[in-house]
Amino acid sequence: MYRLSNLAAITPVAKQSINGESATAPRSDDRSKFYLHPGQLFGSPDGYAVTTILGSCVSVCLWDPLTKIGGINHFLLPTDIGDDLGSSLRFGDLAVRELIEEMLDLGAEPHQLRAKLFGGACVLEAFRSRENHLGTKNVKIAREVLDAADIPIIGHDVGGDRGRKLIFHTDNGSAWVKQL
Amino acid sequence: MAPRKILLVDDSETILQMEQMILEKSSYELVMARDGEEGIAKALETRPDLILMDVVMPKMNGFEAVKHLRENEQTRRVPIVMVTSKAEAESMETGYESGCSDYIIKPIDTLELVAKVKNLLGE
Numbered sequence: 001m002y003r004l005s006n007l008a009a010i011t012p013v014a015k016q017s018i019n020g021e022s023a024t025a026p027r028s029d030d031r032s033k034f035y036l037h038p039g040q041l042f043g044s045p046d047g048y049a050v051t052t053i054l055g056s057c058v059s060v061c062l063w064d065p066l067t068k069i070g071g072i073n074h075f076l077l078p079t080d081i082g083d084d085l086g087s088s089l090r091f092g093d094l095a096v097r098e099l100i101e102e103m104l105d106l107g108a109e110p111h112q113l114r115a116k117l118f119g120g121a122c123v124l125e126a127f128r129s130r131e132n133h134l135g136t137k138n139v140k141i142a143r144e145v146l147d148a149a150d151i152p153i154i155g156h157d158v159g160g161d162r163g164r165k166l167i168f169h170t171d172n173g174s175a176w177v178k179q180l
Numbered sequence: 181m182a183p184r185k186i187l188l189v190d191d192s193e194t195i196l197q198m199e200q201m202i203l204e205k206s207s208y209e210l211v212m213a214r215d216g217e218e219g220i221a222k223a224l225e226t227r228p229d230l231i232l233m234d235v236v237m238p239k240m241n242g243f244e245a246v247k248h249l250r251e252n253e254q255t256r257r258v259p260i261v262m263v264t265s266k267a268e269a270e271s272m273e274t275g276y277e278s279g280c281s282d283y284i285i286k287p288i289d290t291l292e293l294v295a296k297v298k299n300l301l302g303e
């Protein structure tokens with residue numbers, strides 16, 4: 001788990017809600033703030049507002065409603081090609097598995113876990129219809145790993161042609177997205 | 181088929197050399213600029229297929245340069261990847277609002293850079 005000392009301030013702005021939650025930006029005053037960089041994951045049983053910015057990258061948010069434990073990752077590429085490349089959390093297949101492991105280590109119940117999926121944009125119109133662009137492949141691998149772990153995806157905002165700013169609240173599983 | 185052209189814009193010689201070393205292996209034609217203003221001039225002069233743009237540079241920063249490029253009919257559709265430090269990454273909201281296509285974080289990772297470049301070039 002990565003914890004940074006340089007925490008981002010969250011400015012309330014209009015954001016798209018996910019799953020019919022309030023369209024008003026979340027109040028993050030009472031939560032600790034954490035900025036998640038590409039190739040990192042973060043999980044906590046405490047109240048954190050985790051912010052990240054996604055282009056073709058994908059974030060999986062996991063939440064256990066029973067224990068109120070939440071976690072999120074931010075990966076860049078779908079699969080590890082087997083090189084010795086240091087941070088495996090940059091690869092979707094490993095980053096999603098690691099996130100699940102992290103949630104369980106923190107005390108989450110495996111059968112309670114539910115997921116939300118964000119990112120995977122393709123900013124170039126010419127390539128958007130292609131099934132093999134990076135964003136599509138990133139979303140696909142996340143779905144595959146979650147499916148294999150029997151974790152339902154209860155919300156998503158993926159694909160499209162714009163980057164996204166995502167704020168995830170670890171204590172209640174809520175997520176807000178602003179299209180950039 | 182002519183090699184795809186990539187414009188590298190950065191005020192750090194080290195970063196330019198690193199990007200050059202990584203991308204030369206894939207036989208791209210590389211053009212270099214050392215600040216935002218020169219980046220715009222080189223983009224208009226050489227018409228690259230893709231641009232790698234640093235954020236903090238003298239004369240004109242990367243976000244401003246991207247905005248200018250997006251306002252110009254000749255360069256408005258060129259994919260632009262911002263190359264940013266971890267500390268600057270939180271300002272990437274501004275980068276996307278300026279019109280960048282994606283971003284990568286320094287230190288530059290070979291696999292990540294090549295994957296993003298190939299993706300944006302449709303390879």
